[in-house]
Amino acid sequence: MDNICKMAKPDSESESESDVSYTEPGIAENPVSDLFPPTDIILEVEGIDIHVNKQVLMDNSDVFKAMFESEFREKHEEKIPLPGKNYDDFVEFLSTFYPPTCAPITEETILKVAPLADEYEVDSVQRQCESFLREVCQKACDDKCNTIQVSVLVNYVACAEKYRMTSVLPLAIRLCAERSTCLLRKAGLHTKISEETANQIFDSREKMTEEGVKSCLLKGYLHVSSTMKLFWGSFNNDERKIYEKILVDACKLASKNYTSMVSSITVNDLLDIIITAEQNQLKDLLSAAIELASKCGFEDISACKHYDTLSSSTKFNICSERFKSMDNYYSRYFARGNPTKTIDRAYRLK
Structure with a gap:
């Protein structure tokens, strides 16, 4: 039905069908004829003619079947006006079953097509x-x-x-x-x-x-997803910023004292925060949570059931922060001449 969609709407009621033009060069006066079954009936929507095949309509629509087979006046008409219909919506509707397109339903078309279907x-x-x-x-x-x-x-x-x-x-x-x-x-x-x-x-x-x-x-x-489901839609912008700051501060505090993190934020809680930050595009919270996640054991993080739901970029950023933290610890402790602590700290970061 793409070719039908390319038909331009008349600028005024006085413009005739012959004034309708097509946007692509080289297309015949009736662009449907080469791609669709032979046309033998015309549907008129908002003053625009749509050339279609009667049998195709009857095969798919009980209403059209009754219209063309019963003793309705439309049975013998060559052009059938459809008042009250929107041209673009009707073309979208036809495109979902009319060969050869059979276009899928999308978020943009569902509410247009469902009433007509x-x-x-x-x-x-x-x-x-x-x-x-x-x-x-x-x-x-x-x-x-x-x-x-x-x-x-x-x-x-x-x-x-x-x-x-x-x-x-x-x-x-x-x-x-x-x-x-x-x-x-x-x-x-x-x-x-x-x-x-x-x-x-x-x-x-x-x-x-x-x-x-x-x-x-x-x-x-810190069970963020439960809170989000309940209250996020009713928070105003200031309240959302306040709630995000609470979580950011909690992540930073746990990151600063990550050796005691088990008692403050569990790994499952942390992944819950990361997923929520991703889905709601909370950049500050995502950054703070990634920094904290980089200090957790990789096996602990990857073993969580929601780990696979993280985006590839977030997984990469966690690993990147992890390597950065390890480099910092190596540099710091070797500079102090204490390689034993360096190795121990690196082990905990693995």
Whole structure:
């Protein structure tokens, strides 16, 4: 459907179809004819003609099948106007099932395509939409921090509810429950979903808050991911800076007295901090946590279950800091004429 997308919209209602131009040189007047099945019907959207094949539409859409096979007036029409439709959205919709493109669903197209797939009863595209949203929401649920924008989450849960995406709705509800009630309301939650679904979100939020607070109390404030899930979305910029500074200072203190680090920050806590800093782009915290991680035993760090989730650049920076620390210790202790302590310290850094 790429060639259809290249058709320019008329600048005004008075501009005729013959004024429509194509952006690529060498393309025939009807760019669809060479790539698509022979066209025998025209769909008119926002005054623009889309040449398509009737059989392709019937094979994929129950609505189009009924339109062309039953005694509707469209059965004998050569051009069918589709009022109220957006041209770009409709082209995106067609591109998901019309050969030869069959374009995949993306974050940019999901909310445009899903309503049309439901309206025209294109089962294959409906399944694609549900599968895409399920994967996106499941990935966000599996991540340490939910980074999807609140407004997008609200649209996802509304889409899942309206178009009966039963495998998506529980995940979307869970993700919304991780955000503050204030932000959800600002994103128009109550105007976009049913009262029943809204109550499910707030009930989940209440339960999650109770469990999260208990977790934070039991594990201490350094259990960063629990704190982030609960409060980060409702922190203002100043509060976020304060919380980040608390963690930075804790990492620096532990780094300065790293021999007693086991009693203050565990290795699992440290990886939790690093992952959270990566996901939320907290550069100062990431730098301080990497410096601390470089002073921990490599076997202890790499044995943690979340080590593999660290980015390659962070792993490299930890190793780089480790070698830098070892060089500093070698230089310092050899300069003092105390090679025994140098070897001992280097051993602990291995």
